[in-house]
Amino acid sequence: METKYIFVTGGVVSSLGKGIISSSLACLLKARGFKVTIQKFDPYINIDPGTLNPYEHGECYVTVDGHEADLDLGHYERFTNIQTTRANNITSGRIYQSVINKERRGDYLGKTVQVIPHITDEIKRNIKLLGNTGKFDFVITEIGGTVGDIESLPYLESVRQLRWELGDNCACVHLTYVPYVSAAKELKTKPTQHSVKKLQELGIQPDVLVLRTEQNIPVEMRRKIALFCNVAPDAVIQSIDVPTIYEVPIKMHEQHFDEIVLRKTRTSFEGEPDMTQWMQFLHKMNAAEKQVHIGLVGKYVELPDAYKSINEALLQSAIYNDRKLDLKFIQSEKLNDSNVGEVLAGLDGVLIAPGFGQRGVEGKFSAIKWCRENDVPTFGICLGMQSMVIEFARNVLSLPEANSTEMNPTTPDNVIDLMEEQKTISTMGGSMRLGSYDCQIAANSLAAKAYGKTLVSERHRHRFDLNNDYRKRLEENGMACVGINPDTDLVEVVEIPGKRWFLGVQYHPEYSSTVLNPHPLFIDFVKAAVEYSETK
Ligand code: GLN
Numbered sequence: 001m002e003t004k005y006i007f008v009t010g011g012v013v014s015s016l017g018k019g020i021i022s023s024s025l026a027c028l029l030k031a032r033g034f035k036v037t038i039q040k041f042d043p044y045i046n047i048d049p050g051t052l053n054p055y056e057h058g059e060c061y062v063t064v065d066g067h068e069a070d071l072d073l074g075h076y077e078r079f080t081n082i083q084t085t086r087a088n089n090i091t092s093g094r095i096y097q098s099v100i101n102k103e104r105r106g107d108y109l110g111k112t113v114q115v116i117p118h119i120t121d122e123i124k125r126n127i128k129l130l131g132n133t134g135k136f137d138f139v140i141t142e143i144g145g146t147v148g149d150i151e152s153l154p155y156l157e158s159v160r161q162l163r164w165e166l167g168d169n170c171a172c173v174h175l176t177y178v179p180y181v182s183a184a185k186e187l188k189t190k191p192t193q194h195s196v197k198k199l200q201e202l203g204i205q206p207d208v209l210v211l212r213t214e215q216n217i218p219v220e221m222r223r224k225i226a227l228f229c230n231v232a233p234d235a236v237i238q239s240i241d242v243p244t245i246y247e248v249p250i251k252m253h254e255q256h257f258d259e260i261v262l263r264k265t266r267t268s269f270e271g272e273p274d275m276t277q278w279m280q281f282l283h284k285m286n287a288a289e290k291q292v293h294i295g296l297v298g299k300y301v302e303l304p305d306a307y308k309s310i311n312e313a314l315l316q317s318a319i320y321n322d323r324k325l326d327l328k329f330i331q332s333e334k335l336n337d338s339n340v341g342e343v344l345a346g347l348d349g350v351l352i353a354p355g356f357g358q359r360g361v362e363g364k365f366s367a368i369k370w371c372r373e374n375d376v377p378t379f380g381i382c383l384g385m386q387s388m389v390i391e392f393a394r395n396v397l398s399l400p401e402a403n404s405t406e407m408n409p410t411t412p413d414n415v416i417d418l419m420e421e422q423k424t425i426s427t428m429g430g431s432m433r434l435g436s437y438d439c440q441i442a443a444n445s446l447a448a449k450a451y452g453k454t455l456v457s458e459r460h461r462h463r464f465d466l467n468n469d470y471r472k473r474l475e476e477n478g479m480a481c482v483g484i485n486p487d488t489d490l491v492e493v494v495e496i497p498g499k500r501w502f503l504g505v506q507y508h509p510e511y512s513s514t515v516l517n518p519h520p521l522f523i524d525f526v527k528a529a530v531e532y533s534e535t536k
Pocket of ligand 1: 353354355356357381382383384406461462463464465
């Protein structure tokens with residue numbers, strides 16, 4: 001079949017969950033047997049979100065091909081179980097860079113290079129890139145930002161032009177907000193009307209309206225919105241707050257979201273999407289009664305979006321272990337050897353988060369020491385794993401000044417050091433070791449048991465690494481290096497045999513944990529936490 005393009009825009013306010021709506025639609029279409037991909041177009045000028053502070057945009061997600069991406073790509077993968085790549089996340093920075101490069105090459109010789117048509121043509125070319133591969137029946141394009149933003153204008157103009165070019169092979173979904181004004185005890189439709197008007201002024205008539213709301217929107221109100229906004233009444237659907245985002249595809253299907261889109265794009269279909277496995281997951285979630293108490297030690301804990309993929313991987317793993325997740329965010333900056341016992345008391349497992357820089361890192365060492373000595377299941381990811389090695393060097397190898405050269409460039413015991421290949425790189429952005437690399441896992445290790453295999457490929461985002469000069473001493477004293485990159489000999493996984501569960505990974509398993517395919521290390525970590533809770 002010809003590739004169909006679905007555009008998802010947002011109005012009224014940001015943070016309405018366009019990513020979740022796009023992911024839910026993709027999830028339903030995939031469950032009907034269609035080949036689907038989702039891409040995000042971000043209107044900011046940064047080339048990629050790699051250099052953005054997590055406080056501004058939340059977690060930086062990493063694709064298998066090593067692209068530092070918007071966190072929405074994480075939702076896409078978790079909901080669809082389909083991997084994304086660099087091509088699934090475009091920013092204005094990349095669009096402009098490409099146009100400027102073409103201008104310098106002389107491709108537009110004699111012409112004035114302008115937003116229309118040059119920038120819009122480049123946007124349209126990028127929107128169609130994945131579709132042109134012939135691999136997809138549906139390409140869902142989420143436009144970042146909110147209708148009315150100056151920087152979104154070239155994207156919306158491109159969508160307007162594409163609607164003409166694509167005809168029936170295209171549908172526009174607009175997500176808005178219907179606030180409940182408690183003083184008046186009323187839901188208000190005016191912001192939605194204004195937002196759709198704004199879109200119409202730009203020449204785009206939405207085909208489907210998804211209304212985010214905290215209260216049920218009565219049918220008459222939806223009809224009124226349909227009338228004012230020129231949208232078919234059955235194509236005005238609500239997205240009411242639900243206890244978990246994983247219920248959204250089901251709620252959307254109940255209102256025929258997938259069918260509306262299929263009809264709009266004149267796609268033939270029959271029957272219902274096969275959501276059996278998804279429903280099993282939801283049933284497990286609703287049936288779980290007992291809790292598992294996990295602590296997440298990191299410095300960005302005030303903004304849980306900074307650890308989005310870890311939160312979701314833990315949640316999925318708790319459900320597969322028939323537990324409700326009780327996740328306690330622990331600010332590592334406030335942790336020290338004297339208060340750690342009190343703060344971590346009662347936890348069944350502790351996850352030491354990834355991160356950069358000195359701030360809060362000493363608190364991570366305190367947490368690790370306490371967990372190691374009290375034999376609490378502990379999972380270190382990236383900087384978390386490096387911190388496990390530093391703590392072990394300081395307190396078991398008796399090297400009190402052991403550190404990473406990231407934190408102390410002149411440490412006498414650089415147990416974590418800059419990788420050779422990183423020493424010559426000075427530009428910011430994309431300068432880390434990124435994306436998937438192979439890792440050979442030692443048979444009989446905890447990791448091998450969890451994975452059920454000994455060769456894995458996992459995603460990375462780091463500059464520093466375990467210094468192999470210390471490997472022998474670490475091993476002799478009880479820290480086993482059980483995961484090694486077969487090409488570079490870099491240590492990828494460490495564990496302490498004999499402990500309940502004490503394991504650190506240089507890579508990021510959280511990025512590849514999905515609803516239908518949760519990550520085995522997370523599953524095994526939470527399983528160990530559950531088992532530990534039962535001994536207490
Ligand atoms: N700062 C560390 C490094 O660059 C760890 C990075 C991370 O945790 N993602 O190696």
